[in-house]
Amino acid sequence: MIKLFSVKEKQKKEAAAANGLSKAVKQSAGELRLQKDISELNLGKGVSLTFPEGKDKLLTFEITIRPDEGTYKSGAFTFSFNISTSYPHDAPKVKCKTKVYHPNIDLEGNVCLNILREDWKPVLSINSVIYGLQFLFLDPNPEDPLNKEAAEMLQSNPRQFEHSVQMAIMRGSSIGTSYFPPCRG
Template identity: 60%
Template sequence: MLNLFSLKNEQKEQGGDGSGSGGATKGKKNSAAQLRITKDINELELPKTCRTEFPDPDDLLNFKLLISPDEGFYRGGRFTFSFKIGPNYPHEPPKTKCLTKVYHPNIDLDGNVCLNILREDWKPVLTINSIVYGLQYLFLEPNPEDPLNKEAANELQANRRLFEQNVHRTMRGGSINGVYFERCLK
């Protein structure tokens, strides 16, 4: 954790000329949300099926998580989630969306994710690590009891085999009920 803080401080010292305007702008980067997300990312313990991407290495408040399940219905797929950390983090959860269209009971076709810790069960003691493991678990054990995609949830409950076939069809790049899913197999 200290290494990243030290690196950021060194960058500020090297880039800053001591003028009042530059210092004020750079001070905004050290918000409580920025400090906490820096700590969370430094302490991140990703399973082998997950990795992060930072499109802008200087912006830790916006990043992507790639999940490639190695078991379950979604084995072999690659799913990308965006994370947007707001100014009230850790008192509010990050905005998390699935960028990969997926046939899943807990992820709707717009990428909204039904995960309790991203909503009513969020607590400031939870970290990005908690969310990563929660998302990974959704791919291992989809929850038809709390669906965003009711059609997928009903199918999972009524006919598990058909649900599995539909998941595989969509991951290969196919359509279900007129909705096209791009290939997401790795």
């Protein structure tokens, strides 16, 4: 049987030695779980992970999704993740940094994804959230919109919706009263 406490103590000592410190900084349970989640990430084609504040700041990172099919094909969409130390009991805070015309993403970058709200459970992981975000680009849900204008266009005129999205991705364009800069991947 593995002695969990001795393994954690050894990790602390190794971290202290690597950083030249006599005492390692104690990590929260959320940080330990996040380390595990990140080490187990299965980033598929078109998904990348960056740590803008450095790899030692695990609680803040960015994911960029480049869909290779669907309406949002050829675009690059970056999401910021802010993880609380009470993760996985609290869902990650996810914002879209790329201005995008999407029924489930508003103009401020808020994301309407059920697992980030009422359906979050501690058994879910960062991988689950990434899959959910990818699915939003493959199959936008006009039934639960944050951007009602985009949802209405998708329902009433899907061809116009697709054309508008592609124009915005490739060249940048105005849709309604908002300008969307190009976001080619």
